[in-house]
Amino acid sequence: MRYTSAAIEALIDAFAKLPGVGRKTARRLAMHVLQQPRLEAERLASALLDAKDLVVRCSICQNVTDRDADPCRICTGQGRDQSVICVVESPVDVLAFEKTAHYKGLYHVLHGVISPLDGIGPDDINIRELLQRLQPEEGGEVREIVLALNPTVEGETTSLYLSRLIAPLGIMVTKIARGIPVGAELEFIDEATLSRAMEGRTTF
């Protein structure tokens, strides 16, 4: 059974295409929009188009940034350690590290990981741009590359690939520690993580 309005149906269909939004949620969102002032709908509509029109990738780190702020605020930031680059898979990972307010180096966003099964090879993600940043003529002051990809098979594969490419350049390659999360109980940690935590033990 369909709504009595084609415009509402179209809105429900459009909402239902978003990830994690089913028909029922889409219907509730559509009814909410109908009840709100037009200004609210306009705000969301223009934010959608602005995000597509104004957001570009930073020419240095490939993270998302505004068209009029390229290079991005992190790449041009004062007090950033220009000699360390943390390599991540996607922009949300940059946000996660920035929230810690602990890491002070730069980033490089690959926008994906090597995944042969999905047809994604080294040339499909921003590896070339990373190597470009490591060339001596580009300032050449990079001392360390921190690999911070997700602990999946594809992430590990990409880390291995990158380390083999970068090590010959005489730059230190590290990866973030795998171990038990803060606040977790040993009893409920999976075997793989426990093994990694044991392997990676440090002096007290």
Place this chain on the structure above:
Amino acid sequence: MRYTSAAIEALIDAFAKLPGVGRKTARRLAMHVLQQPRLEAERLASALLDAKDLVVRCSICQNVTDRDADPCRICTGQGRDQSVICVVESPVDVLAFEKTAHYKGLYHVLHGVISPLDGIGPDDINIRELLQRLQPEEGGEVREIVLALNPTVEGETTSLYLSRLIAPLGIMVTKIARGIPVGAELEFIDEATLSRAMEGRTTF
């Protein structure tokens, strides 16, 4: 900590204003929009504005309908019993009844219920429009009003108010049955519902 793009922040803020969408979900939706082709964002943006611009209330039943389909498809539908009007609180309730494909009469959408605590009186919902439909000169063929408001205090109050207004017009006023839902187990039904079910028992 904020994203490196003001446009993305604006989109996250706009998404987060939707009901049931928190910051994390809004962030995921925004990243999804960034990865989709521009056409998808355009489709949602224009659906939002169309819903505000093209959707009006049916001049008869007050349900939502397209500007170019007023009176709505139900009010003008063939094979609809013009002598029964089901009074509901909101457009989603019409949809719920239409999904049953069982009820064949007309509807009247109040767009709210009387709720003195929220400052909503009888004049703030579409009661006047309902009474207008019951006037003899308006065709005057309405035989029965079915009250199908939600079983809340406000819904019951509104039902009582309507029944007192309409009964003097010589029109039958009924309300939908309260009882145990199909498929429920008696053991887990609350006392109020069980009492209503017992009161409303019918011959087998």
